[in-house]
Amino acid sequence: MKNPQNQRTVTTGTNAEHARLHNRRVILEAIRQAGRLTRADLTRLTSLTAQTVSNIVGELSDEGVLLVHAAEKGGRGQPPVPLSINPEGGYSIGFHVEQHRVIGVLLDLLGVTQAQVTLTVSYPTFEQALPLILQTVDTFRQQRPTGRFLGVGIALPGPFSVEGMTAVGPTAMSGWEEPSIPERLQQALGLPVLIENDATAASMGERLYGIASDLHNFVHLFIGSGLGAGLYLGNRLYSGHWHNAGEIGHMTVIPGGKPCYCGNEGCLERYISIAALLEHLGQPDDQDLTSWDLNDPSLLDAVDAWLEEAVPALRQAINILESVLDPQTILISGFLPEPILARLIARLEPLSRSISSRADRQYPRIQMGTAGQDAVALGAAALMILAEISPDYEALLKPE
Numbered sequence: 001m002k003n004p005q006n007q008r009t010v011t012t013g014t015n016a017e018h019a020r021l022h023n024r025r026v027i028l029e030a031i032r033q034a035g036r037l038t039r040a041d042l043t044r045l046t047s048l049t050a051q052t053v054s055n056i057v058g059e060l061s062d063e064g065v066l067l068v069h070a071a072e073k074g075g076r077g078q079p080p081v082p083l084s085i086n087p088e089g090g091y092s093i094g095f096h097v098e099q100h101r102v103i104g105v106l107l108d109l110l111g112v113t114q115a116q117v118t119l120t121v122s123y124p125t126f127e128q129a130l131p132l133i134l135q136t137v138d139t140f141r142q143q144r145p146t147g148r149f150l151g152v153g154i155a156l157p158g159p160f161s162v163e164g165m166t167a168v169g170p171t172a173m174s175g176w177e178e179p180s181i182p183e184r185l186q187q188a189l190g191l192p193v194l195i196e197n198d199a200t201a202a203s204m205g206e207r208l209y210g211i212a213s214d215l216h217n218f219v220h221l222f223i224g225s226g227l228g229a230g231l232y233l234g235n236r237l238y239s240g241h242w243h244n245a246g247e248i249g250h251m252t253v254i255p256g257g258k259p260c261y262c263g264n265e266g267c268l269e270r271y272i273s274i275a276a277l278l279e280h281l282g283q284p285d286d287q288d289l290t291s292w293d294l295n296d297p298s299l300l301d302a303v304d305a306w307l308e309e310a311v312p313a314l315r316q317a318i319n320i321l322e323s324v325l326d327p328q329t330i331l332i333s334g335f336l337p338e339p340i341l342a343r344l345i346a347r348l349e350p351l352s353r354s355i356s357s358r359a360d361r362q363y364p365r366i367q368m369g370t371a372g373q374d375a376v377a378l379g380a381a382a383l384m385i386l387a388e389i390s391p392d393y394e395a396l397l398k399p400e
C-alpha cells in the first residue's frame with residue numbers, strides 16, 4: 001500500500017475558511033465534552049465572539065448536526081437555549097481489512113456503534129476487498145437512507161511502502177501496493193477516505209472505547225499475523241513522517257537471532273506474532289486461530305513452550321519502547337486469543353528495569369487492551385468523526 005501522503009504544510013497564518021472550519025470544530029468539541037451547552041456557555045468557553053458562535057450554531061443546526069432544545073424557563077431576559085450534538089447528524093464507517101477477516105462498523109456522530117459486520121476472507125487483495133467494502137458501505141447507507149456520511153476509515157496491516165518489508169513474509173498482504181488505491185476507493189465510494197495502519201487505528205479504538213480513555217501517553221502493541229505498535233503521545237496519535245511510526249515488527253531485538261524474511265536477523269515479529277506462534281507449533285503460518293480449542297491442555301502446553309522463546313524478545317522491545325517514549329503504560333491486544341494473551345502478559349514479569357520502573361506509577365507497565373477485536377475498525381471510523389469534530393484533528397492526521 002502506498003502510504004497516504006502527509007499533506008500537512010506549514011500552518012502559520014490562517015485564512016477565513018480555515019478559521020471557520022477550526023471554529024466549527026472548537027464549538028462541536030465543547031458541546032461534545034459537556035453534553036449540552038447554550039450559546040452563552042459557548043461564547044464563554046471558546047473565547048469566540050457571540051456573533052461567531054451564533055453564526056456557526058445556526059449553520060450547524062441547519063445542517064442537522066446540532067439539536068436545539070426547548071428554552072430553559074426562569075430568570076430574566078432571553079431564556080437560554082441548550083444545544084447538543086445530534087447523534088444522527090452524521091455517520092462514519094470504519095473497516096479493518098486483515099488476513100482473515102474484513103470487519104466493518106457504522107458509527108453515529110457520538111461514536112456509538114449502529115451496525116457491525118464481519119466477513120471471512122483469506123489474504124484479500126485490494127481487488128478482492130473492494131467489492132466487499134462497497135457492498136458493506138451500501139448496506140450501511142441503506143440503513144440510514146437520509147443520513148449524512150462523513151467518510152470511510154480503512155485500517156490495514158503495515159508497514160506501508162517499505163522496500164523489502166511491505167510485501168514479504170507470511171504476514172504480508174499482497175495486492176495493496178498500487179499508489180492509486182486511496183483515490184480509487186474515494187471515487188468508488190463517493191466519500192472521503194482515510195487509510196491508516198491497524199495498530200494506529202487500534203490505539204484510537206482503545207482511547208475512545210477501551211482501557212485508555214484517561215491516558216495521554218501510551219503505546220499499544222497489536223498482535224495480528226504480524227506485530228505493530230500504535231503510538232498515542234502527548235494526547236494525540238503519532239504516525240510518523242511516512243505513517244509507519246510504531247511498525248516495530250522488524251525491530252532487531254535478538255542480534256544474530258532467527259533469520260527474517262526481510263533479510264535481517266532477530267526481528268521482533270519472528271518471536272511475537274501469530275505467524276511466529278504457528279511456526280513454533282509446526283502449523284501453516286497463514287492459519288486463522290478462531291477455530292482453535294483453547295481448552296485443550298496440550299495446546300496450551302505447546303503455547304507455553306512458545307512463550308518461553310517469545311517473552312525475552314518482547315521484554316527487550318518493551319525496554320526499548322519505554323526508554324524512548326516514557327509512556328504511562330503499554331497496552332497489548334490483537335487477534336491472539338485472550339487466554340493466550342493473558343498467559344503472555346503474566347509471563348512478561350519480571351520486566352527488565354527501565355525508566356518506567358517507578359514506585360509512583362498509577363498504571364501497571366503492561367496491560368491488556370479492552371476494546372475487543374473491533375478496536376481497529378472502531379478506531380478507523382472514529383478518525384473520520386474526529387475530522388468533523390476535534391479541533392486538534394489537523395495536528396493529528398488528515399484525510400485524503
Ligand SMILES: [Zn+2]
Nearest residue numbers: 250260262267
Ligand atoms: Zn525482519
